[in-house]
Amino acid sequence: xxxxxxxxxxxGRALLLVGFVGSVFGAFAAITGxxxxxxxxxxxxxxxxxxxxxxALGAFAVMEYAMITRDFSLAYVQKVGSWSTxxxxxxxxxxxALEGSILMWVLILSGYTLAVCFWMRKRMNESLAxxxxxxxxxxxxxxxxxxxxxxxxxxxxxxxxxxGPGPNPLLQNHILxxxxxxxxxxxxxxxxxxFAFAIAxxxxxxxxxxxxxATRRWSLFAWGFLTFGIALGSWWSYEVLGxxxxxxxxxxxxxxxxxxxxxxxxxxxxxxxxxxxMLRVWNISLLVATFSLTILGTFLTRSGVLNSVHAFxxxxxxxxxxxxxxxxxxxxxxxxxxxxxxxxxxxxxxSPLSREAAFLANNVxxxxxxxxxxxxxxxxxxxxxxxxxxxxxxAPFFDRLTVPIGIALLTLMSIAPVLPWRKASAETLQTRLxxxxxxxxxxxxxxxxxxxxxxAPLLTFTLGGVSSGAALRQVVLATRRQGFRGLVGRANGxxxxxxxxxxxxxxxxxxxxYSKSQELSLVAGVPATFAGHSFELTDVIEVRDDRSVSxxxxxxxxxxxxxxxxxxxxxxxxxxxxxPSVKTSLTSDIYLTLEPPVRQxxxxxxxxxxxxxxxxxxxxxxxxxxxxxxxAAFPGRRRRPTDATSAPVLVADKSA
Amino acid sequence: MFSKNLVKVVxxxxxxxxxxxxxVLIISKPSDGQVARSPLLGQPAPSIxxxxxxxxxFVLERRKGSWVVLNFFNSxxxxxINEHPLLVDFANREFEISNGAELYTVVNDDSDIAVRxxxxxxxxxxxxxxxxxxxxxxxxxxxxxxxxxxxDPNGLVRLRVTGELSEGLLEAQLDKLREEFTS
Numbered sequence: 001x002x003x004x005x006x007x008x009x010x011x012g013r014a015l016l017l018v019g020f021v022g023s024v025f026g027a028f029a030a031i032t033g034x035x036x037x038x039x040x041x042x043x044x045x046x047x048x049x050x051x052x053x054x055x056a057l058g059a060f061a062v063m064e065y066a067m068i069t070r071d072f073s074l075a076y077v078q079k080v081g082s083w084s085t086x087x088x089x090x091x092x093x094x095x096x097a098l099e100g101s102i103l104m105w106v107l108i109l110s111g112y113t114l115a116v117c118f119w120m121r122k123r124m125n126e127s128l129a130x131x132x133x134x135x136x137x138x139x140x141x142x143x144x145x146x147x148x149x150x151x152x153x154x155x156x157x158x159x160x161x162x163x164g165p166g167p168n169p170l171l172q173n174h175i176l177x178x179x180x181x182x183x184x185x186x187x188x189x190x191x192x193x194x195f196a197f198a199i200a201x202x203x204x205x206x207x208x209x210x211x212x213x214a215t216r217r218w219s220l221f222a223w224g225f226l227t228f229g230i231a232l233g234s235w236w237s238y239e240v241l242g243x244x245x246x247x248x249x250x251x252x253x254x255x256x257x258x259x260x261x262x263x264x265x266x267x268x269x270x271x272x273x274x275x276x277x278m279l280r281v282w283n284i285s286l287l288v289a290t291f292s293l294t295i296l297g298t299f300l301t302r303s304g305v306l307n308s309v310h311a312f313x314x315x316x317x318x319x320x321x322x323x324x325x326x327x328x329x330x331x332x333x334x335x336x337x338x339x340x341x342x343x344x345x346x347x348x349x350x351s352p353l354s355r356e357a358a359f360l361a362n363n364v365x366x367x368x369x370x371x372x373x374x375x376x377x378x379x380x381x382x383x384x385x386x387x388x389x390x391x392x393x394x395a396p397f398f399d400r401l402t403v404p405i406g407i408a409l410l411t412l413m414s415i416a417p418v419l420p421w422r423k424a425s426a427e428t429l430q431t432r433l434x435x436x437x438x439x440x441x442x443x444x445x446x447x448x449x450x451x452x453x454x455x456a457p458l459l460t461f462t463l464g465g466v467s468s469g470a471a472l473r474q475v476v477l478a479t480r481r482q483g484f485r486g487l488v489g490r491a492n493g494x495x496x497x498x499x500x501x502x503x504x505x506x507x508x509x510x511x512x513x514y515s516k517s518q519e520l521s522l523v524a525g526v527p528a529t530f531a532g533h534s535f536e537l538t539d540v541i542e543v544r545d546d547r548s549v550s551x552x553x554x555x556x557x558x559x560x561x562x563x564x565x566x567x568x569x570x571x572x573x574x575x576x577x578x579x580p581s582v583k584t585s586l587t588s589d590i591y592l593t594l595e596p597p598v599r600q601x602x603x604x605x606x607x608x609x610x611x612x613x614x615x616x617x618x619x620x621x622x623x624x625x626x627x628x629x630x631x632a633a634f635p636g637r638r639r640r641p642t643d644a645t646s647a648p649v650l651v652a653d654k655s656a
Numbered sequence: 657m658f659s660k661n662l663v664k665v666v667x668x669x670x671x672x673x674x675x676x677x678x679x680v681l682i683i684s685k686p687s688d689g690q691v692a693r694s695p696l697l698g699q700p701a702p703s704i705x706x707x708x709x710x711x712x713x714f715v716l717e718r719r720k721g722s723w724v725v726l727n728f729f730n731s732x733x734x735x736x737i738n739e740h741p742l743l744v745d746f747a748n749r750e751f752e753i754s755n756g757a758e759l760y761t762v763v764n765d766d767s768d769i770a771v772r773x774x775x776x777x778x779x780x781x782x783x784x785x786x787x788x789x790x791x792x793x794x795x796x797x798x799x800x801x802x803x804x805x806x807x808d809p810n811g812l813v814r815l816r817v818t819g820e821l822s823e824g825l826l827e828a829q830l831d832k833l834r835e836e837f838t839s
Contacts, residue, residue: 165734165735296681299681322678322681322682325678325681326678329674329678333671333674337667378677378680378681380695381680381681381684382680384684385679385680385683385684389697389698391695392695549732569730569732569765571732571733571734572734575733575799575800575801576764576765576800596765596788596789596790597765597788597789597790
């Protein structure tokens with residue numbers, strides 16, 4: 001084994017250095033090549049992109065090798081490695097702490113850089129593509145640098161260590177750990193691509209709609225993965241954390257939600273710019289916001305300024321990310337100001353009852369949403385700065401403010417899809433809203449009949465009905481006209497995404513409003529009932545392995561299958577992790593957790609039971625969103641170039 | 657579409673908010689290694705009414721007037737075992753000086769027998785508190801052991817250390833706090 005000589009660490013550090021130098025040179029080649037108009041220099045860019053990617057891939061592979069062979073000469077392996085971690089979780093242990101997750105960031109970003117380079121290979125001589133590559137390379141160089149210097153996963157550890165604690169217990173007891181971080185990162189890091197093109201458009205002055213159309217699918221791709229990654233995170237929270245919730249408004253969760261909100265606003269408002277050439281400054285600002293929020297989120301959660309359940313590790317990278325965040329903001333704001341007059345929009349909004357006005361309203365709501373989440377997340381820091389005391393902002397703040405925003409968004413989702421561009425007449429609206437309105441009434445009647453009550457949930461269900469009617473109307477009309485092609489393309493795929501969002505809204509409305517919970521003291525052999533379900537404890541057993549001791553309560557639910565909520569004590573870390581056991585159905589979940597104290601062989605157990613209505617629709621809705629995003633990425637019916645569009649085309653570019 | 661003045665006002669407001677945000681972030685204090693943040697710092701400690709593993713009553717509020725150190729512990733947890741000699745040294749040091757801090761172990765989900773065995777083998781004669789339903793851990797927001805907290809003579813929480821103690825950390829922090837909060 002190479003362990004003793006510490007060669008692994010040296011190879012890893014060397015690869016990171018190569019990647020850093022490669023991306024700096026790549027950025028340099030792109031900028032000088034395009035400024036001096038030298039195709040030979042520009043051709044070097046793709047070679048540097050290959051080099052950077054190869055270095056990142058090599059570094060990641062070396063890290064995996066070190067983790068798999070348990071090379072305890074590395075400080076990182078000492079921190080998260082252990083002989084007792086099962087192979088699968090050991091593989092995932094590479095990204096279970098700060099240094100490794102930055103390394104994964106580097107790998108994914110270098111992959112994106114190479115992909116963009118390949119995609120733009122024929123157009124690299126164009127200034128827009130070259131500048132976009134330069135921006136991506138600069139961002140990549142920053143991450144290589146962070147990985148090389150303040151968060152180096154290849155730093156040598158203390159000598160003589162033969163075993164370690166393994167990854168955080170929360171990261172080694174569910175298979176989702178394998179998928180949630182990489183998928184989330186594909187989204188998180190993917191926003192770099194549209195951001196790079198936005199900056200390139202500002203630098204080159206080609207601020208027309210060309211760059212937007214070009215990066216449309218990249219934005220959609222990143223957004224889709226971000227959505228899916230966040231949803232997997234909630235699922236993990238539900239399946240692993242044992243508090244029966246899917247969202248805790250934890251700083252790290254907020255850090256992933258913030259770019260999602262601004263990204264969602266962007267994929268809506270970009271349609272207005274494509275169609276009518278309006279909202280140019282706004283769209284660029286949204287991309288800048290989305291990208292800088294990923295950096296800010298990383299700063300907030302990894303520098304240790306905020307407490308979080310996700311703070312699996314902290315280090316001195318705070319200053320690096322904060323400086324980078326400041327640079328991104330200052331450069332972007334300067335560029336937007338500099339190009340201000342070119343960004344002036346050629347069109348105006350004609351009527352408040354039009355598609356573009358609805359998109360504007362959507363964007364205002366999303367902006368407010370993002371502001372509320374950001375404010376709640378940094379509020380403890382503001383209070384600390386002003387009054388030198390520490391506070392926590394909890395779920396009540398976020399719930400109170402975001403529920404009305406959610407309902408307003410649902411309202412908009414009911415009306416906007418039926419609105420035409422430019423201007424709607426009362427008659428158009430009346431005909432187009434006819435079926436959606438009936439869907440809403442049907443939803444209201446159905447929810448009242450099944451015993452729903454309360455203003456917010458009833459509003460949610462009714463608006464859910466109207467908005468799904470509006471979405472279905474579009475899909476039905478399109479498929480009637482175009483057959484299966486009516487399911488693909490942005491407008492139709494988007495409506496399927498809407499249906500997924502509506503399912504999620506309804507699931508959240510029902511499960512947050514009508515959950516019931518109670519703690520039962522079960523004695524073996526004596527059935528107990530709660531909310532119409534029976535629970536019978538049969539046994540309390542203990543399972544031991546290298547890593548942990550776990551106590552399981554075997555509970556028969558409704559006389560059927562046995563469920564096994566457990567508490568696992570990870571002895572190497574000194575942490576107890578509860579593992580819930582869930583009986584899932586389409587109407588409601590029965591969620592069982594074992595509560596401390598537990599004693600094996602006592603034949604008694606404290607079991608907390610949550611009845612969560614309709615929560616499974618949350619995951620079905622997520623799946624539908626993923627399908628819709630996929631369909632939206634396919635080209636829909638193409639507009640013939642001779643067709644009239646409603647905006648004067650690219651006036652600004654011609655004057656340039 | 658919008659008047660020039662409005663654009664200026666909006667950009668001014670946005671710039672101001674961004675600068676403010678940056679300022680707040682720049683002056684924010686990151687956790688200093690193991691010394692962790694908590695909303696409880698500077699606040700009155702959560703009340704603890706518990707019994708010791710020898711079934712004696714214990715009320716935290718009665719300890720006002722002394723510095724109190726709480727160590728959340730489990731006899732199977734490896735970092736707890738590792739830091740134990742440091743706690744023994746710390747307890748000896750505080751025992752020697754006048755008005756030294758009182759050290760208490762809060763037992764986290766462990767059997768009394770295992771705890772007694774551990775302490776008779778590894779030393780440490782200070783009081784051990786039972787926390788069978790985890791109420792004390794929950795009140796302090798302790799997710800995993802070991803964690804060590806310092807409470808001042810007025811009953812206010814002053815320090816939280818997460819994870820295994822490093823050598824001299826507790827002594828240095830306590831001396832600093834004594835200087836700062838004892839008049």
